[in-house]
Amino acid sequence: MKQISLWSLIVVPFTLLATLGGATVYFFSAVTVSNVSDNVGLHYMREIETRVYDRVNDFMKPLNIMVEINRDAISNHPEYLDNLDLLAGRFYEQALPYPYMTFISMATADGRYVNSTRDPFGSSHHIATNYTNEPYSLEAFYYDPITYVGQPMTTEPVHKNYDPTTRPFYQDAVQAKETVWGSITPYYGYASLGVGLAAPIYNKQGELLGVTATSVALGALDKYLKSIGLVDNSYVFLAEQNGDLIASSRQEALYSKDGEAFKRVSLTSHSDEVFVQAGKSLTPGTQHLNVDGESFLYHVRPVELPYGQTWYVGVLIPEAYYKNILTEYSQALMLIVLVIFISIALAGSLIARYIGRPIVHLNDAVNANSLERIRQIAQPFSNVREINSLGRGLQKMADKLSDVMQNLEQKVAQRTSHLKDENELLLEQSTTDELTGLYNRRGFNLLSEQALLQARQFGQSFCIVLCDIDHFKCVNDTHGHSVGDQALIGVARVLQHHFRSHDIVARYGGEEFMLIIVNMDKDGVMKRLNSVRHMLIEQPVLDHLPITLSFGMAHLQPPVKSSLDELINDVDAKLYKAKNTGRDKIVE
Numbered sequence: 181m182k183q184i185s186l187w188s189l190i191v192v193p194f195t196l197l198a199t200l201g202g203a204t205v206y207f208f209s210a211v212t213v214s215n216v217s218d219n220v221g222l223h224y225m226r227e228i229e230t231r232v233y234d235r236v237n238d239f240m241k242p243l244n245i246m247v248e249i250n251r252d253a254i255s256n257h258p259e260y261l262d263n264l265d266l267l268a269g270r271f272y273e274q275a276l277p278y279p280y281m282t283f284i285s286m287a288t289a290d291g292r293y294v295n296s297t298r299d300p301f302g303s304s305h306h307i308a309t310n311y312t313n314e315p316y317s318l319e320a321f322y323y324d325p326i327t328y329v330g331q332p333m334t335t336e337p338v339h340k341n342y343d344p345t346t347r348p349f350y351q352d353a354v355q356a357k358e359t360v361w362g363s364i365t366p367y368y369g370y371a372s373l374g375v376g377l378a379a380p381i382y383n384k385q386g387e388l389l390g391v392t393a394t395s396v397a398l399g400a401l402d403k404y405l406k407s408i409g410l411v412d413n414s415y416v417f418l419a420e421q422n423g424d425l426i427a428s429s430r431q432e433a434l435y436s437k438d439g440e441a442f443k444r445v446s447l448t449s450h451s452d453e454v455f456v457q458a459g460k461s462l463t464p465g466t467q468h469l470n471v472d473g474e475s476f477l478y479h480v481r482p483v484e485l486p487y488g489q490t491w492y493v494g495v496l497i498p499e500a501y502y503k504n505i506l507t508e509y510s511q512a513l514m515l516i517v518l519v520i521f522i523s524i525a526l527a528g529s530l531i532a533r534y535i536g537r538p539i540v541h542l543n544d545a546v547n548a549n550s551l552e553r554i555r556q557i558a559q560p561f562s563n564v565r566e567i568n569s570l571g572r573g574l575q576k577m578a579d580k581l582s583d584v585m586q587n588l589e590q591k592v593a594q595r596t597s598h599l600k601d602e603n604e605l606l607l608e609q610s611t612t613d614e615l616t617g618l619y620n621r622r623g624f625n626l627l628s629e630q631a632l633l634q635a636r637q638f639g640q641s642f643c644i645v646l647c648d649i650d651h652f653k654c655v656n657d658t659h660g661h662s663v664g665d666q667a668l669i670g671v672a673r674v675l676q677h678h679f680r681s682h683d684i685v686a687r688y689g690g691e692e693f694m695l696i697i698v699n700m701d702k703d704g705v706m707k708r709l710n711s712v713r714h715m716l717i718e719q720p721v722l723d724h725l726p727i728t729l730s731f732g733m734a735h736l737q738p739p740v741k742s743s744l745d746e747l748i749n750d751v752d753a754k755l756y757k758a759k760n761t762g763r764d765k766i767v768e
């Protein structure tokens with residue numbers, strides 16, 4: 181099975197988790213912020229744009245409704261034209277719900293004219309006609325609910341010799357033979373633009389009966405755009421296809437007066453550079469617009485009016501507005517993410533510290549092959565209960581093991597020393613003659629080789645003596661075996677008495693004794709052997725029973741070359757000679 185370290189089990193997953201999590205959140209937040217950012221801008225812009233779009237549509241709707249109703253009504257009932265007072269009342273009442281409907285008019289092909297008329301801001305509403313006098317001068321009348329054309333408002337006509345058939349709206353409509361838009365122009369004396377629709381009316385035979393027209397004051401739309409309450413540095417405008425402004429959220433004028441002529445302000449000729457740039461990109465859709473280093477989200481939506489007229493609603497929102505909101509949002513998000521990942525890292529380091537480190541510590545101690553290392557683990561060595569208990573358990577085991585080993589060592593030492601003693605005893609027993617306490621033959625064999633080596637090594641003299649009790653069989657036979665034993669013990673003691681502690685005195689066989697004397701001259705040896713003989717006579721080991729010994733002796737001066745076997749054979753032969761030549765003597 182593949183082995184992995186505890187550190188890699190803790191550190192690697194936490195590092196991976198933190199990195200992966202961080203990257204994921206960062207990626208998602210970047211994507212989210214970017215999406216939300218665009219959405220916030222778009223939503224805000226669409227909201228404004230839709231409101232303006234609906235408002236313009238609602239505002240303009242009565243214009244074509246009225247013109248179409250009146251066109252159809254008069255076309256189907258030309259008799260209306262015989263009583264223009266009725267039309268005056270009808271027009272007046274049609275205009276009542278629409279305060280900015282400035283004109284609803286009818287100009288007959290024979291030059292008569294009737295009009296429900298109102299100033300652009302709806303403060304005065306009356307009826308104007310030119311058919312009540314000669315030669316068709318335009319006069320203003322109060323509306324009368326019974327007679328429709330009520331009292332005159334002024335003593336003088338408003339317009340002398342007014343011939344509507346010469347007016348542009350009439351001529352344009354007749355020429356087009358269908359409903360046409362008039363051009364947008366300012367009202368005389370009023371700060372408002374206006375626009376009208378004019379429809380030529382034919383009878384069933386296709387003869388021209390006249391032109392009916394409606395007109396609306398656009399100043400109300402301008403007021404509306406100015407009152408929307410946009411965020412700072414935003415723009416909303418309504419413009420014609422050619423870029424001429426109809427209404428705008430900004431304060432700048434929509435037209436200028438040059439003598440008697442009016443000059444419309446277009447987007448591209450505007451004093452505000454933002455309008456200029458917007459005018460250059462007046463295409464439906466959303467785009468980013470950069471003006472003098474400031475970025476705008478720019479949206480254009482066409483407003484399709486009847487009879488082929490298209491206006492444009494444009495909205496510009498500074499990107500900084502919604503980006504600031506989102507920057508704050510993303511900063512808050514990043515802060516939360518940071519806190520989460522610091523927490524994860526902290527959790528990882530806590531696990532590493534409180535679980536990983538003690539386990540690694542334990543592992544090192546256990547693998548150090550030393551019980552002492554485990555016993556020396558400081559307690560408590562971990563704040564985690566289970567790990568601490570694991571460590572304590574190991575320590576207890578190590579303590580017990582250590583005690584067992586110590587006992588074992590003591591026992592082994594005791595056994596060893598005991599065995600040593602027993603060995604020594606056994607050795608002593610196996611090399612000692614039980615009866616006399618001298619070395620036995622085995623002891624002699626062990627020590628004699630060492631003595632010969634010593635003499636050779638230190639260049640010392642080497643003397644070997646074999647002695648045997650004379651007629652010992654007689655002693656046994658005459659006095660019994662135990663007396664014989666006493667004799668053996670006595671002879672052994674006398675021999676031992678005459679030689680040095682480091683000289684070898686051994687019982688070599690039944691009544692044979694072997695001596696090895698190193699580093700003593702021949703005379704010295706002889707003297708001692710003769711002394712032995714004398715003592716056995718003077719101080720008999722058995723009462724009234726003299727004991728004599730026969731000796732075979734070899735004394736070698738250094739260097740000693742003969743082997744032990746040769747020397748033993750030599751002294752054996754000499755002893756034999758002593759026995760055969762009368763006993764109680766030393767043969768050398």
Ligand SMILES: Nc1nc2c(ncn2[C@@H]2O[C@H](COP(=O)(O)OP(=O)(O)OP(=O)(O)O)[C@@H](O)[C@H]2O)c(=O)[nH]1
Nearest residue numbers: 649650651652653654656661662664665690691759
């Ligand atoms: N009491 C006693 N007798 C022993 C012991 N070992 C050997 N003997 C006896 O020693 C005697 C040795 O006799 P022999 O070999 O014939 O020699 P000897 O009688 O001493 O005659 P020579 O050596 O020729 O002078 C035997 O009778 C053995 O039984 C012992 O441990 N105790």
